[in-house]
Amino acid sequence: MLVFYNIVIKSYYFLVVFFSFFNKKAKLWLVGRKNWQQKFVVNPSTTKVWFHFASLGEFEQGKPLLQAIKTQQPQKQIIITFFSPSGYEIRKNSNLGDYILYLPLDTKQNAEDFIALFKPEIAFFNKYEYWYHFYKTLNKNNIPVFVTSAIFRPKHIFFKWYGGFNRKILSFVTHFFIQNKESAVLLNGIGFKNYTICGDTRFDSVLDLAKNKKEFPLIEAFKAEHKLIIAGSTWPQDEELIANYIKNLNGDWKIIFAPHEIGEDKILNLEKLLGDQSVRYSSLLNSSENLNSAIKCIIIDNIGMLSSLYSYGDIAYIGGGFGVGIHNTLEAAAWGLPVVFGSNFQKFQEAKDLITNGGGFTIANQQELNIIFEKLINQPKFRIEAGLKAKNYVAVNIGATEVIMEYVFPEN
Template identity: 35%
Template sequence: FLISASFRVDQPFFRWFGGSWRRMLGLFTHLFVQDERSKELLEGVGVRNVTVSGDTRFDRVTAIVAEARALPIARAFRKASELPVVVAGSTWSADEELLAKAAQGRAVRLVAVPHEPVPEALERIEQAFPAPVVRWSFAEERMDTPAPAHMPPEQDPLHARTLLVDRMGLLANLYREGDLAYVGGGFTDGIHSILEAAAWGRPVIFGPRHRKFPEAAGLIAAGGGFEVRDANTLSATLHQLLDDPASLKAASQAAARFVRDHTGATDRVAGHLLRALSAQGLQEGH
């Protein structure tokens, strides 16, 4: 079985030289695809054992939201100021350069989560992003230590402009503490998961390289996703969303609705598999 597959017309399966690729498709008992276009492409080359089931990733991110644990540091950072918070997840240097430029002179705070929290990436963000910048690990120590008496709020690390996350495995739950999200990878090999942010009802901004990810076009069409191509378009998008509460609310609702409307693939696939296995068992019983 092939589950949650997505096919594009430019793939070898559908090209004149793709005979061996098409033969591979015949090895599957059944193919579960994300959309009607994928089914049409497969049927066009003679593959009939296809069902449009949707994408099981929508169910996974919905489960993450339902089972999320609290992150006290992120919550304290958000509550330390009334400024809007942008969670920048899975960023690379190209993303960080745009974010740094777009944040200049703007009343906004950032939660920065580099794709690879190696020393050079952390140092790069510390130098480029709005200061003061506090690392997550330092904030952890601060949370475990009583604050000095009469310490001015501006000296509290959690009042920083940028919270730099130097820990792994936190991103999916961090999106809940932002007003909107920026997801990296759209200026390198392709965007990372935008569904994790959208599942929290956060508008998602990303770069132009998302052709292999149909959920990006879907989220844009739904009104919850925003493609940017440079610092100017990023700045304009931040202005559109952060300076207009009605626009931010509409985009947030659209993002949440997009994920909600696409859940259920896991149950559809499981139902088909159970029927297929049951039928196989009956045949073997005879």
């Protein structure tokens, strides 16, 4: 099975090489890993903690733990690796890391070279990331491996009769910090008892964002006395549904789109969909154009505003639910906004919980979106109560970071 795993890893690499000729992300993935061993001068006298994240969302999820270690263990240096360009390219200059790089391809040689170069004393992998050679090499060198905000489902290969190789990867883990009881039952079922149920560090992350909001005077002026829908991390199918609804949007309401992808072609398509009732945020910043009454929509054409934009909102729509899976619902919930999202939410415990407690609503088509938006817009009491339920859900689920810190660094 290891031979097959190695073949898959190498095949993936050659696919990236092929796609790099016409795909920007593939090229970044490839170039970012080139000659990685020569890019760093590593101080051998300092102790180091390694964090690995798949992408940007996982980085934000794990950031409270990073911050806690920087504060409580300031003598330690931090290594941060990313699998995806969408994480590395945005956070490569983060002040939370002393060494920030792409995770090298998971080969035996790369894993051994990486550990020999950085010599971490502890490694944290976030949520889903399981790499055989890195895990095995860490284990062989007696370096503890912790998986944070881990979540397991019955369909995962670890729990299938043919998942022996994948269970071997789990055997290299020192301790799992898991999100829910279902994950505990599944781990128990395959003989793993080394876990703590402590929830998701993302709750700590979004609560911190809510305490440190950024002010945007243009957004404040745009909202004025109106109510505001924030459509965050949207994809084309989300945008089409919302655009169809807002054609007849109540005059008391406006909307902000913060698309997941902000390439020029994506923004142009959204502008075409919305017509002359929309304006780009960058256009407002770079011109004297007034926010006249005809402007019902602002399109955010940059990265980094969304988490604070929710503070201006009254309803949030979270994109991704008709494709890759919904994006971060908790950032909006932390601000007390009811959240609406598409039907692909089953992988996200927080989305299921929000639906259960009445702070979140899922839709599968145009009709269902119209119904829930009408209810949230025209029934203020219902909207406010749903938002309070969402906010309370975040508040009662904080604390995972503290649990992890007490377990890993008990001397503090």
